[in-house]
Amino acid sequence: MSSRSEATNVAPSDAVLPRRVLKFGGTSVTGAARIDVIADVVRERMKECNPVVVVSAMSGVTEQLRRASELATRGEAGELLAEIERRHRDAVQEVACGRPEAVEGVEKVLREAARLIQGIELVRECSPRTLDQVLSLGERLSIQLVAWGLCERGLPARPVDSSAIIVTDDRHVEAEVDFPATEERALRLLAPDGTIPVVTGFLGATPTGDRTTLGKGGSDYSAAVLGWALRAEEVEIWTDVSGVMTADPRTVPDARPLRSLGFNELLELSHWGARVVHPKTVRPLRERGVPLSIRNTMAPSDPGTLVTPRSPKSNMGPVRGIASIDQVGLLQLNGVGHGSESVTGRFVHALDEAQCQILLLSQGCSERSVCVALPPRAVRPALRAIDKAFVLERRAGLMDDPSVEGDCSIVAVVGEGMKDMPGIAGKVFGVLGEHGISIRAIAQGSSELNISFVVRQKDVHEAVRILHRAFFGTDVQPRSAEDASDAAITAKELADHGPIDVVELATEMIAIPSLSGHEHAVCDFVMDLLTAKGWDVRTQPVNAGRVNVWATRKGGEVTLTTHLDTVPGFFPPRIDDGKLYGRGSCDAKGIAAAMICAAQRLADAGEERVDLLFVVGEEASSDGARVAAALPSTSRWMVNGEPTESGLVSASKGSLRCIIRVRGQEAHSAYPELGRSAVDAMVGLLSELRGLKLPTDPELGETTVNVGTIRGGSAANVFAGQCEVELMIRLVGDADEVKQAIAGLVGDRAELLWGSHIPPQRYQVVEGFKTTTVAYTSDVPILSTWGKPLMFGPGSIHHAHTSEEHVPVEELRGAVDAYEQIVRELLGS
Ligand code: ADP
Ligand code: ASP
Ligand code: MG
Numbered sequence: 001m002s003s004r005s006e007a008t009n010v011a012p013s014d015a016v017l018p019r020r021v022l023k024f025g026g027t028s029v030t031g032a033a034r035i036d037v038i039a040d041v042v043r044e045r046m047k048e049c050n051p052v053v054v055v056s057a058m059s060g061v062t063e064q065l066r067r068a069s070e071l072a073t074r075g076e077a078g079e080l081l082a083e084i085e086r087r088h089r090d091a092v093q094e095v096a097c098g099r100p101e102a103v104e105g106v107e108k109v110l111r112e113a114a115r116l117i118q119g120i121e122l123v124r125e126c127s128p129r130t131l132d133q134v135l136s137l138g139e140r141l142s143i144q145l146v147a148w149g150l151c152e153r154g155l156p157a158r159p160v161d162s163s164a165i166i167v168t169d170d171r172h173v174e175a176e177v178d179f180p181a182t183e184e185r186a187l188r189l190l191a192p193d194g195t196i197p198v199v200t201g202f203l204g205a206t207p208t209g210d211r212t213t214l215g216k217g218g219s220d221y222s223a224a225v226l227g228w229a230l231r232a233e234e235v236e237i238w239t240d241v242s243g244v245m246t247a248d249p250r251t252v253p254d255a256r257p258l259r260s261l262g263f264n265e266l267l268e269l270s271h272w273g274a275r276v277v278h279p280k281t282v283r284p285l286r287e288r289g290v291p292l293s294i295r296n297t298m299a300p301s302d303p304g305t306l307v308t309p310r311s312p313k314s315n316m317g318p319v320r321g322i323a324s325i326d327q328v329g330l331l332q333l334n335g336v337g338h339g340s341e342s343v344t345g346r347f348v349h350a351l352d353e354a355q356c357q358i359l360l361l362s363q364g365c366s367e368r369s370v371c372v373a374l375p376p377r378a379v380r381p382a383l384r385a386i387d388k389a390f391v392l393e394r395r396a397g398l399m400d401d402p403s404v405e406g407d408c409s410i411v412a413v414v415g416e417g418m419k420d421m422p423g424i425a426g427k428v429f430g431v432l433g434e435h436g437i438s439i440r441a442i443a444q445g446s447s448e449l450n451i452s453f454v455v456r457q458k459d460v461h462e463a464v465r466i467l468h469r470a471f472f473g474t475d476v477q478p479r480s481a482e483d484a485s486d487a488a489i490t491a492k493e494l495a496d497h498g499p500i501d502v503v504e505l506a507t508e509m510i511a512i513p514s515l516s517g518h519e520h521a522v523c524d525f526v527m528d529l530l531t532a533k534g535w536d537v538r539t540q541p542v543n544a545g546r547v548n549v550w551a552t553r554k555g556g557e558v559t560l561t562t563h564l565d566t567v568p569g570f571f572p573p574r575i576d577d578g579k580l581y582g583r584g585s586c587d588a589k590g591i592a593a594a595m596i597c598a599a600q601r602l603a604d605a606g607e608e609r610v611d612l613l614f615v616v617g618e619e620a621s622s623d624g625a626r627v628a629a630a631l632p633s634t635s636r637w638m639v640n641g642e643p644t645e646s647g648l649v650s651a652s653k654g655s656l657r658c659i660i661r662v663r664g665q666e667a668h669s670a671y672p673e674l675g676r677s678a679v680d681a682m683v684g685l686l687s688e689l690r691g692l693k694l695p696t697d698p699e700l701g702e703t704t705v706n707v708g709t710i711r712g713g714s715a716a717n718v719f720a721g722q723c724e725v726e727l728m729i730r731l732v733g734d735a736d737e738v739k740q741a742i743a744g745l746v747g748d749r750a751e752l753l754w755g756s757h758i759p760p761q762r763y764q765v766v767e768g769f770k771t772t773t774v775a776y777t778s779d780v781p782i783l784s785t786w787g788k789p790l791m792f793g794p795g796s797i798h799h800a801h802t803s804e805e806h807v808p809v810e811e812l813r814g815a816v817d818a819y820e821q822i823v824r825e826l827l828g829s
Pocket of ligand 1: 024025026027028056217238239240241243244245246247248249250269273274275276277321
């Protein structure tokens with residue numbers, strides 16, 4: 001039998017596996033930790049199905065691109081473009097470890113970005129068609145990051161630009177999908193082939209190939225369209241919350257996730273502003289009965305919400321959720337004359353013609369008053385349309401000027417069970433009335449799935465909280481550092497107590513969960529404490545309202561710095577056998593507490609040349625450190641805190657990535673004279689590599705090489721056409737020396753692709769401390785502008801990130817003395 005037919009025999013079993021679409025949103029593709037989660041999910045799914053991955057742009061990038069295109073019309077996009085470039089270049093290093101294909105892929109799109117922005121700057125205008133090209137860049141960058149990030153984690157992924165698959169009309173920025181044409185292309189271009197397509201969300205193209213986008217948040221819709229086209233067994237939307245919740249958790253901190261939901265209910269909730277899923281997502285899935293689940297990349301083991309055609313029975317009562325649209329304009333038409341034609345009809349028709357989306361309509365009796373809620377940008381065009389449509393009535397004085405009320409919001413109460421249950425509306429308006437919230441307009445959906453109404457914008461969050469309490473019986477205090485921590489003591493009380501005890505402070509800080517990306521509460525706590533202690537506390541905005549905390553007194557010569565975020569797996573503080581346990585105890589809240597106590601002690605003794613810098617996001621993308629690095633710093637030394645078992649680090653190894661690729665000649669394996677196996681050649685190369693002499697350093701020891709992955713060959717009876725390995729080299733000196741040695745060994749037998757490089761780092765040490773070296777790399781190179789680096793911290797790196805994370809109490813107390821002494825040595829005080 002020929003090797004060829006043997007090889008194709010493998011395919012059908014792959015092809016019959018069901019398809020499943022996994023969509024990862026902005027926060028889910030930002031940071032290496034998230035890509036690890038994506039890899040885990042994909043790997044798990046591959047056991048039972050053929051997954052297709054759909055991704056959004058990284059958090060906030062679509063908005064940045066929109067803004068850049070606007071600024072470009074004034075010739076002012078340079079800085080923002082540079083920021084977008086920087087974010088993606090950093091991300092390539094972080095999530096795809098500087099893999100050459102990833103770097104190449106990202107750079108190619110970035111070059112296009114620069115050209116597009118340059119073009120707009122030149123002509124000083126940006127048409128919707130051009131805007132779509134600019135907006136497409138975000139997703140096109142993120143498929144490079146995710147696809148190569150998955151390859152980096154051993155999965156056979158490939159980036160796919162959906163403009164070749166999703167066919168749309170030419171309504172730029174809000175294009176409509178041509179379903180039949182898309183189905184044909186999806187079946188063809190996403191046919192199972194043993195790889196995992198990583199597809200751009202949000203993007204399509206017209207039949208003639210002009211790029212289009214599907215509207216804000218449109219990646220969810222892309223996933224649904226592909227789920228429909230591939231008749232997927234399920235579509236999974238992975239985001240930053242554990243499913244659809246009873247309300248937006250940003251407004252109602254104790255909103256609860258719903259385990260199950262009907263398509264109709266999801267449609268209503270998303271239509272009324274629950275942006276967890278784009279409202280258009282539901283229709284295609286409902287049509288082909290494809291279930292939808294919503295899951296959390298920050299908590300992948302949470303069950304999430306399963307959405308199915310029928311609304312499930314719930315024990316939570318008839319109301320499933322409360323949603324709101326924050327910004328709407330309310331437009332009211334009064335005193336319409338008694339014409340025979342329906343005024344409401346003409347009014348709606350006029351708005352429709354002017355393409356003004358009506359979010360809510362309510363009509364008074366005898367058509368003397370009609371009222372609509374519109375998106376703010378539709379108010380002006382609506383007024384023009386009314387002027388035109390009612391020109392005669394206006395002239396005859398039969399109609400007042402339309403009145404407009406800006407700064408309004410819509411609130412909707414949603415649930416399938418409401419239609420069989422009298423009294424819900426009474427309860428809604430009753431409790432709002434009790435709290436003095438005035439209702440501007442009311443509508444009840446004809447489906448009786450929702451009750452919606454308009455309130456003043458200043459009241460909207462309060463209204464949602466009141467209703468949530470009324471229907472879900474929860475207490476709805478806004479989140480604050482104190483209640484998030486369950487802390488027995490507030491920051492202010494701690495500060496007022498006299499000298500701060502490091503163990504007490506660390507305990508309070510550990511009690512406040514602060515997973516990367518969710519550091520608000522602990523940052524607030526630290527800021528309150530330092531403010532109460534007389535520090536000048538400043539925030540450094542990072543993103544999405546997240547901040548680094550910087551505190552100073554007289555301007556620091558020395559900055560003590562570490563991070564306040566932790567890895568997942570929160571567990572509360574406890575002291576056991578002389579050890580303080582809890583998530584973050586060792587990495588790095590114990591360290592932060594020790595730094596605060598040391599700095600305070602120094603300040604109390606009159607040494608005020610110490611600053612404190614606490615960054616966020618170190619465990620994910622180092623976004624906090626990158627922001628800090630871009631800000632002016634005054635310090636001459638920076639003492640960075642990581643667990644070093646209370647040794648001062650004198651040096652740390654660097655790292656270098658490399659891919660070796662060998663090409664062979666495929667042939668039937670029975671005839672060695674006809675072929676040349678790339679795998680065979682690689683095995684030879686690698687054994688020579690083992691014997692290669694690489695630099696050593698008296699302090700850091702040996703250069704080490706890890707062959708992380710090997711890929712190659714197609715079948716046992718075929719000589720391998722290609723073989724590829726990825727190396728991670730731990731450097732003790734100059735990278736060039738290593739590169740030359742490896743290049744010399746490889747010669748022209750293979751291709752060498754060099755990836756990211758972090759040089760070894762030397763640190764200042766001071767008298768009176770034991771010193772140590774570490775083999776891992778850290779954030780220190782990023783923070784290079786904050787002064788000559790030192791590194792020190794209590795606790796062991798081997799306990800960090802584990803479920804037994806702890807720091808010995810005595811060592812923690814000792815760290816306060818140590819930081820104080822280090823500062824005094826540096827300042828000679
Ligand atoms: P992604 O980038 O993953 O698409 P989005 O920011 O678009 O994520 O959607 C997730 C966000 O939706 C949540 O962080 C949450 O603040 C918001 N949200 C609003 N209403 C709800 C709700 N009822 N349930 C869950 N999340 C909601
Ligand atoms: N990146 C696009 C947006 O923010 C699409 C998406 O995230 O769904 O609108
Ligand atoms: Mg979204």
